[in-house]
Amino acid sequence: MATIARPLPGAMPRPSFGRTIWGIMTTVDHKKIGLMYLTTSLFFFLVGGVEALAIRTQLARPDQHLYSAETYNALFTMHGTTMIFLVVMPMGVAFFNFIVPLQIGARDVAFPRLNALSYWLYLFGAILINTGWFVGAAPDDGWFGYANLTTLAYSPGHNQDFWFAGLQILGVASLIGALNFAVTILNLRAPGMRLMRMPVFVWMTLVTSALLILALPVITVALIELMFDRQFATNFFNVNKGGDPVLWQHLFWLFGHPEVYIMILPAMGIVSEILPTFSRKPLFGYPVVVFSGVAIGFMSWGVWAHHMFTTGLGATANSAFAVSTMLIAVPTGVKIFNWVFTVWGGDVRLKTPFYFAIGFVAMFIIGGLSGVTHALVPSDAEQHQTYYIVAHFHYVLFGGAIFGLFGGIYYWFPKMTGRMLSEKIGLTHFWLMLIGFNMTFGPFHMLGLDGMPRRIYTYPTDRGWGFWNMVSTIGAFTIALSILIFLINVVVSLRKQPDAGEDPWDARTLEWTIPSPPPEYNFAKIPVVQARDPLWHQKLLRRYMAPRAETIGEQKVEEEPGHIHMPSPSYYPLITALGLPIMMYGIIYQSDNKGLWGVVGAGVIVLLLGAFGWATEPT
Amino acid sequence: MGSRTRLLRRLFAGALLLLTLIAATACWGSSNPQDTLAPRGPVAHDQKALFYPAFWIAVIVFFLVEGLLVYAIIHFRHRRGDPEDRLVKQVHGNTRIEIAWTLAPTLLLAFLAIPTVATVYNLEPKKTADSIQVNVIGHQWWWEFQYTDYADPSTPSKFLTTANELHVPVGRRVNITLGSVDVIHAFFVPSLAGQLDAVPGHHNQMWLQADHTGTYLGQCTQFCGSSHAFMRFRVIADDDFDGWIASQKAPPVAPTAATQAGATLFATKTFQNPGHKAGACFACHSVNTVTQGNVGPNLTHFASRSTFAGASLDRTPENIAKWLRDPQAVKPDAIMPNLGLSDQEINDLVAYLESLK
Numbered sequence: 001m002a003t004i005a006r007p008l009p010g011a012m013p014r015p016s017f018g019r020t021i022w023g024i025m026t027t028v029d030h031k032k033i034g035l036m037y038l039t040t041s042l043f044f045f046l047v048g049g050v051e052a053l054a055i056r057t058q059l060a061r062p063d064q065h066l067y068s069a070e071t072y073n074a075l076f077t078m079h080g081t082t083m084i085f086l087v088v089m090p091m092g093v094a095f096f097n098f099i100v101p102l103q104i105g106a107r108d109v110a111f112p113r114l115n116a117l118s119y120w121l122y123l124f125g126a127i128l129i130n131t132g133w134f135v136g137a138a139p140d141d142g143w144f145g146y147a148n149l150t151t152l153a154y155s156p157g158h159n160q161d162f163w164f165a166g167l168q169i170l171g172v173a174s175l176i177g178a179l180n181f182a183v184t185i186l187n188l189r190a191p192g193m194r195l196m197r198m199p200v201f202v203w204m205t206l207v208t209s210a211l212l213i214l215a216l217p218v219i220t221v222a223l224i225e226l227m228f229d230r231q232f233a234t235n236f237f238n239v240n241k242g243g244d245p246v247l248w249q250h251l252f253w254l255f256g257h258p259e260v261y262i263m264i265l266p267a268m269g270i271v272s273e274i275l276p277t278f279s280r281k282p283l284f285g286y287p288v289v290v291f292s293g294v295a296i297g298f299m300s301w302g303v304w305a306h307h308m309f310t311t312g313l314g315a316t317a318n319s320a321f322a323v324s325t326m327l328i329a330v331p332t333g334v335k336i337f338n339w340v341f342t343v344w345g346g347d348v349r350l351k352t353p354f355y356f357a358i359g360f361v362a363m364f365i366i367g368g369l370s371g372v373t374h375a376l377v378p379s380d381a382e383q384h385q386t387y388y389i390v391a392h393f394h395y396v397l398f399g400g401a402i403f404g405l406f407g408g409i410y411y412w413f414p415k416m417t418g419r420m421l422s423e424k425i426g427l428t429h430f431w432l433m434l435i436g437f438n439m440t441f442g443p444f445h446m447l448g449l450d451g452m453p454r455r456i457y458t459y460p461t462d463r464g465w466g467f468w469n470m471v472s473t474i475g476a477f478t479i480a481l482s483i484l485i486f487l488i489n490v491v492v493s494l495r496k497q498p499d500a501g502e503d504p505w506d507a508r509t510l511e512w513t514i515p516s517p518p519p520e521y522n523f524a525k526i527p528v529v530q531a532r533d534p535l536w537h538q539k540l541l542r543r544y545m546a547p548r549a550e551t552i553g554e555q556k557v558e559e560e561p562g563h564i565h566m567p568s569p570s571y572y573p574l575i576t577a578l579g580l581p582i583m584m585y586g587i588i589y590q591s592d593n594k595g596l597w598g599v600v601g602a603g604v605i606v607l608l609l610g611a612f613g614w615a616t617e618p619t
Numbered sequence: 620m621g622s623r624t625r626l627l628r629r630l631f632a633g634a635l636l637l638l639t640l641i642a643a644t645a646c647w648g649s650s651n652p653q654d655t656l657a658p659r660g661p662v663a664h665d666q667k668a669l670f671y672p673a674f675w676i677a678v679i680v681f682f683l684v685e686g687l688l689v690y691a692i693i694h695f696r697h698r699r700g701d702p703e704d705r706l707v708k709q710v711h712g713n714t715r716i717e718i719a720w721t722l723a724p725t726l727l728l729a730f731l732a733i734p735t736v737a738t739v740y741n742l743e744p745k746k747t748a749d750s751i752q753v754n755v756i757g758h759q760w761w762w763e764f765q766y767t768d769y770a771d772p773s774t775p776s777k778f779l780t781t782a783n784e785l786h787v788p789v790g791r792r793v794n795i796t797l798g799s800v801d802v803i804h805a806f807f808v809p810s811l812a813g814q815l816d817a818v819p820g821h822h823n824q825m826w827l828q829a830d831h832t833g834t835y836l837g838q839c840t841q842f843c844g845s846s847h848a849f850m851r852f853r854v855i856a857d858d859d860f861d862g863w864i865a866s867q868k869a870p871p872v873a874p875t876a877a878t879q880a881g882a883t884l885f886a887t888k889t890f891q892n893p894g895h896k897a898g899a900c901f902a903c904h905s906v907n908t909v910t911q912g913n914v915g916p917n918l919t920h921f922a923s924r925s926t927f928a929g930a931s932l933d934r935t936p937e938n939i940a941k942w943l944r945d946p947q948a949v950k951p952d953a954i955m956p957n958l959g960l961s962d963q964e965i966n967d968l969v970a971y972l973e974s975l976k
Contacts, residue, residue: 154801243820279707286712310814312821348693364682375735386840456848457847462652
C-alpha cells in the first residue's frame with residue numbers, strides 16, 4: 001500500500017492501484033512488470049516454438065514441399081528473431097525485474113516509470129515485428145539480415161521494413177531497461193551490500209546491462225542505415241554506388257557477439273544462485289566466477305569477426321580472431337569448473353531447479369566444446385553456415401540459456417506466486433525436455449559434418465540427410481510435449497493453496513527473507529547486510545554457532561508499512577511507448593503513400609504528449 | 620541404495636552410451652556426397668586435419684567434466700535418513716585449484732592455436748607453374764565459371780565461360796576468385812575445400828585441388844534468397860581436362876533440320892520480363908557466335924552438362940520441358956519468367972538445347 005502524494009493543483013490525478021487490466025496498464029511495480037515480461041516472453045516462446053515445429057516438419061523428409069520457399073524463409077527468420085529478441089532477452093529481463101531489487105534489498109528499481117516504458121516498448125516492438133505475418137509480409141532474410149539481400153533491390157516487399165522497425169523499438173526498450181538496472185544496482189543496494197557481496201545473479205545483470213548499453217547503439221546505427229537505404233534511397237549497402245555489404249556484417253556482429261553473452265550471462269547468474277542453494281554450500285570461488293563474468297563481458301567485444309570467418313577478411317584478421325575466440329573459452333571453462341566444485345562436497349538436494357541448473361551446465365559444456373572447433377578457422381570453413389553451427393548455438397542458447405531460465409522459473413516461482421510448482425510434473429518436464437533437446441539438436445552435428453547447409457528449405461534424397469532430419473523432427477515434438485507439461489504444471493500449481501512460505505528452498509539471499517509473493521514495498525525495513533549470501537550467513541549463525549545476544553542484521557522492529565512511500569502508477573509510460581510504433585508504421589508505409597507521413601507526425605505527437613504528461617506528473 | 624539411485628545411474632549410463640555412439644558415428648563418417656570429413660584434395664585434407672585433434676580433446680574434456688559433474692551429484696546427494704540440517708563444510712574456494720583450471724584450458728587452446736594459425740597461412744592461394752585460374756561468380760541462383768586462362772574463341776576479349784559444373788584438372792591447383800553480381804553467396808565443395816563467401820564488390824581468393832577423378836557436389840551456403848536451396852553445383856575432376864577445354868572452345872553445334880525450329884525460336888521470339896529488358900532467349904543466354912547475353916547461364920555447350928538450373932535438375936528432356944514450362948515452379952523467384960510457351964515451342968527448344976553438345 002502506498003501513500004499517494006497529493007496532486008499539484010490543476011494536474012491530472014494519477015490512477016489508483018487495481019488488479020484489473022487498468023492496473024496492469026498503469027503499474028510501475030517492478031514485480032508486476034517482471035511478471036508481465038515473463039508471461040509475454042513465455043507467450044512468444046510458444047510462438048517461436050510453433051515456428052520451429054513448422055520448420056522441422058518441412059525438413060523431416062527429403063524433397064518435401066509442404067509450403068513455399070518464401071514461407072519457410074519467413075519461418076526460420078521469425079523463429080530466430082523471436083527466440084532471441086522476444087524470448088531469451090526479455091525472459092532474462094523478467095528476472096532482472098522481479099529478482100534484482102529483492103536481492104539487493106531495494107523497494108523498486110531506480111526509475112519505475114522508465115521500467116514500465118521498457119515493457120510497453122518491448123510489447124509494441126514484438127507486435128510490430130510480427131505484423132508481417134498478418135499482412136503477408138513476414139521478415140524472411142534471416143535473423144542477422146545480411147545486407148545487401150535486405151535492401152530494396154533484393155527484398156522489395158515490406159518484410160524487412162517490419163524487421164528493422166521492430167528491432168529498433170526493441171532496441172530502445174532494452175537500452176532503457178539496461179540503464180535502469182545499471183543505476184539500480186549501483187545506487188539502490190541495501191546498506192552493507194558491497195559490490196563483492198552482491199549475489200552473482202545481480203553481478204551478471206550488471207555486466208549484461210553494461211553490454212547492452214554499449215552494444216545496442218551499434219545495431220541501432222546499422223538498422224538506421226538499412227532503414228535509410230530502404231526508405232530514403234541512401235547507398236550504405238548498395239555496391240553499385242560504392243556501398244559495401246560487409247559493413248553490415250561488422251556492425252551487426254559487433255553488436256551480435258556481445259548479444260550472445262547478453263543472452264547467456266543472466267542464465268549463468270541464475271545457475272550460480274541455484275547450485276549453492278541446493279548444494280547448501282557457498283559458490284566455489286565467488287570472486288573468480290564474478291571476474292570471469294566481467295572478463296567475458298570485456299572479451300566479447302574482441303571476437304565478433306569469428307562470425308565472419310568465411311567473409312574473406314584475410315589471413316591476419318582470421319588468425320587474430322581465432323586466437324581471441326579461443327581465449328574467451330578460458331573464463332567460460334573456469335565458470336564450469338567452479339559450478340562443478342560448488343556441487344562437490346555439498347549436501348545436494350535434488351529438486352527441479354537444481355536439475356535444470358545441472359542441465360544448463362551439462363549442455364553448455366557441449367556447446368562450448370563445439371564452439372572451440374569453430375575457432376579453428378580452416379576447419380570452420382567446412383562447418384560455417386552448416387547445421388554444425390546450428391547445433392552449436394542451440395546447445396548454447398537452448399541447452400544453455402533456456403535450461404537456465406527454466407531453472408529460474410522453477411526456483412523463483414514460489415517467490416513470485418506463493419505457490420510451489422509440482423516436483424513430479426517438473427521432473428517429467430525436465431527429463432522430456434533434456435531428451436527431446438538432445439534428440440533435436442544432437443543430430444545437427446552429424447548433418448553439419450555431412451555438409452548440410454542451414455537455411456535450405458528442402459534437400460534431395462541422395463545427400464543422405466533424411467535419417468538424422470527425421471530423428472531431429474521427432475525430438476522437436478518431444479520438446480513441444482515437455483513444454484505442454486510445463487504449462488500444465490503452472491496451471492495445476494496455481495490452483496493450489498498458497499504453500500510456499502518465505503523460504504521454501506532454505507536459500508541464501510535477501511529475496512527469501514520476505515513473504516511470498518512479496519508485499520508491494522518488498523521490505524518492511526531495509527535490511528542491513530553483513531556478508532555475502534546474507535540470509536545463509538544468518539542461518540549459520542543462528543543454527544550452528546552459539547546464539548549471541550545481538551542477532552546480526554536481523555530486523556527486530558517492523559516499521560509501519562503505511563509510512564513507506566512507493567511510486568504511484570502512471571499511464572504515461574504506455575502513452576509514450578505508443579508513439580514509437582505509430583511512427584514506425586508511418587515510416588514503413590510512407591513509401592507507398594506519401595500522405596502517411598501524417599501518421600509519423602501523429603506518432604511524434606503521441607510521444608511528446610506522453611513525455612510532457614510524464615514530466616509534469618506529480619511524483 | 621534406493622531404486623531411485625539405480626534408476627538415476629541407469630539413465631546417466633544410457634545417456635553416456637548414447638553420446639558415445641553419436642561421437643563414434645561422427646568419427647567414422649559416412650559415404651554422403653557432401654561429407655565434410657572425407658577430403659579428396661589437399662585443402663579439405665588440411666582443414667580436416669585441424670578438426671580431429673580438437674574433436675578428440677573435446678571428447679576427453681567432455682567425459683572428464685561431465686563425469687565429474689555426474690559423480691558429484693550422485694555421490695554428494697542428500698540421502699534419505701541424512702539429517703535435514705546437516706552442515707557440510709562451507710568451502711569458499713581454493714586458489715591453487717582455480718589457477719590450475721585456468722591454466723589447463725589455456726595450454727590446451729595454445730596447443731590448438733598454433734597449428735590453426737599455421738594452416739590459415741598455408742592455405743592462402745598462390746600461383747604455381749601448373750595452376751589454373753577460374754573466376755567463380757554467384758548469381759541468384761546459379762554459378763558462373765570463367766576460365767580466365769582460356770579465351771572464348773568467338774570473342775577473344777571474353778573468357779571461356781560455363782555454368783554450374785566446374786571442370787578442373789586432376790592433381791592441379793585451381794585458384795579461384797569469387798565474385799557476385801547480386802547478393803552474397805558462398806562457394807562450398809565439402810570434399811575439396813571449405814566455404815568462402817562471394818561478396819558483391821569484393822574479390823575473395825581461395826583454391827582447391829582434386830587428387831582423384833570424380834564428381835564432387837557443392838552448394839551455396841550463404842542464405843541468398845528464395846531459391847537458396849537450389850543453388851547447387853558440381854566440381855568435375857577430369858583426367859582429360861585439355862580435351863574438355865578443346866570441346867568447350869569448339870563453336871556451338873549448327874542447327875540441323877530437326878533443331879532449326881528451336882534455334883530460330885531461341886534467336887527471334889521476343890519475351891517480356893518485368894524488371895528486365897524484353898528480348899529473345901539470347902538476350903540473357905549466350906550461345907557463342909549467336910549472342911553474348913550474360914544474365915543467365917551460357918548455353919553454348921549446354922548438352923555437355925549433366926545437370927542444369929543450379930545443378931538442381933538432371934538434364935533430361937522431361938526436366939528441360941518442365942523448366943521451360945514454368946521456371947519459377949522449379950526455382951521460386953528465379954529471374955527467368957514463365958515464358959508462356961506452347962507445347963510445340965517447348966518441344967522445339969528442348970530439341971535445340973539437347974543438340975548443343
